[in-house]
Amino acid sequence: MRLVIAGGVGESGRNCFLVERERDSFLVDCGRMTGKKHPYPDLTPEQICRVRYVFLTHSHTDHTGALPWLYENGFSGEVIASRQTFSQLKEKPQRQIMLENFSHPDIRVEWGRSGHCAGSVWYRFEIAGKTLLFSGDYTESGYVYQCDPIRRQKAHIAVLDSAYGSDERDFESTCGQIEEILRICAEERRSVVLPVPQYGRGLDLCLAASRVCPKTPIFADEQFLVQKMIQQQNEQWIRPEAMRELSRLRIQMIADRMLPYGIYFLCDSQLYRRSSLNVVYRIVARKGLVLLTGRVDAKSGSDQLLREGKARLYRWSVHCTDREREKIEGQNDFRCVIPYHTAEHPVIQKSLEL
Numbered sequence: 001m002r003l004v005i006a007g008g009v010g011e012s013g014r015n016c017f018l019v020e021r022e023r024d025s026f027l028v029d030c031g032r033m034t035g036k037k038h039p040y041p042d043l044t045p046e047q048i049c050r051v052r053y054v055f056l057t058h059s060h061t062d063h064t065g066a067l068p069w070l071y072e073n074g075f076s077g078e079v080i081a082s083r084q085t086f087s088q089l090k091e092k093p094q095r096q097i098m099l100e101n102f103s104h105p106d107i108r109v110e111w112g113r114s115g116h117c118a119g120s121v122w123y124r125f126e127i128a129g130k131t132l133l134f135s136g137d138y139t140e141s142g143y144v145y146q147c148d149p150i151r152r153q154k155a156h157i158a159v160l161d162s163a164y165g166s167d168e169r170d171f172e173s174t175c176g177q178i179e180e181i182l183r184i185c186a187e188e189r190r191s192v193v194l195p196v197p198q199y200g201r202g203l204d205l206c207l208a209a210s211r212v213c214p215k216t217p218i219f220a221d222e223q224f225l226v227q228k229m230i231q232q233q234n235e236q237w238i239r240p241e242a243m244r245e246l247s248r249l250r251i252q253m254i255a256d257r258m259l260p261y262g263i264y265f266l267c268d269s270q271l272y273r274r275s276s277l278n279v280v281y282r283i284v285a286r287k288g289l290v291l292l293t294g295r296v297d298a299k300s301g302s303d304q305l306l307r308e309g310k311a312r313l314y315r316w317s318v319h320c321t322d323r324e325r326e327k328i329e330g331q332n333d334f335r336c337v338i339p340y341h342t343a344e345h346p347v348i349q350k351s352l353e354l
């Protein structure tokens with residue numbers, strides 16, 4: 001048995017790890033890298049044909065976006081993920097197995113919630129006495145999503161989130177910075193627009209806004225409100241204290257004609273939609289602030305606003321820094337660690353025998 005790094009180490013995007021076994025190989029994630037010449041995992045058609053299972057850590061494109069490509073190249077096996085992750089996928093896999101229902105005579109799977117978004121999990125596989133751990137995208141510090149901390153685990157190989165690399169700013173300092181900006185804008189009665197992804201940090205930011213600016217009205221587009229409602233119905237993924245706060249929160253739907261003072265959530269992190277840009281430019285014209293809080297894709301609406309000096313970018317942490325990853329290493333017993341999701345740690349060995 002061996003582990004083959006098919007993408008996601010020494011780069012960000014196309015996260016994909018192949019566990020090659022004599023009879024049935026499996027993948028952990030199958031991501032696509034946006035805006036790249038070679039966006040797909042580094043897998044041969046022969047390797048793809050032998051893949052029997054794909055375990056998904058969560059729904060984000062950099063972990064699932066290459067699934068259609070995988071089918072086109074001969075994959076005919078089963079995809080395993082949490083129910084919540086399946087519900088978030090735009091294209092449903094042909095053969096799905098819910099995480100809770102997976103069983104195999106010699107692949108033992110243990111998993112926990114990874115705190116990154118609703119439905120996100122880490123995995124530990126035990127196969128013929130060998131163990132592999134994949135943290136997926138992982139944070140223990142968020143406000144909203146549940147995390148089952150990775151502790152006292154033994155693994156021969158652990159692939160761990162290290163997305164923020166040597167940047168030592170932790171959750172408190174990065175998110176604290178955004179909260180300070182929200183507070184200052186409230187004092188000056190300046191509106192703020194927060195473009196957020198469909199699944200992930202939006203609810204965290206919403207909770208933060210309501211805590212630091214309790215008197216400022218909050219507005220959101222329809223997608224954001226629908227997502228909030230769906231996620232509140234899936235209690236398993238939300239911290240109980242966050243659930244209580246979220247259900248008390250009053251959020252008004254954005255009315256196109258009027259954009260009164262407030263904090264605006266748009267479920268469109270890259271600002272591709274014309275309706276989002278319309279809101280953004282009207283609020284900017286009234287001295288409002290556009291706050292970007294995560295990855296900005298080249299040539300997106302968000303990218304253009306940054307270049308025009310009309311938006312500011314601050315990180316809302318949903319991954320680990322090197323230091324946080326090292327702390328996890330200290331709390332577990334891993335023989336070999338592969339930091340992933342960053343360009344800072346290059347691939348040392350593309351394939352590792354187990």
Ligand SMILES: [Zn+2]
Binds near residue numbers: 058060116137
């Ligand atoms: Zn993610």
Ligand SMILES: [Zn+2]
Binds near residue numbers: 015060062063137
């Ligand atoms: Zn990711």
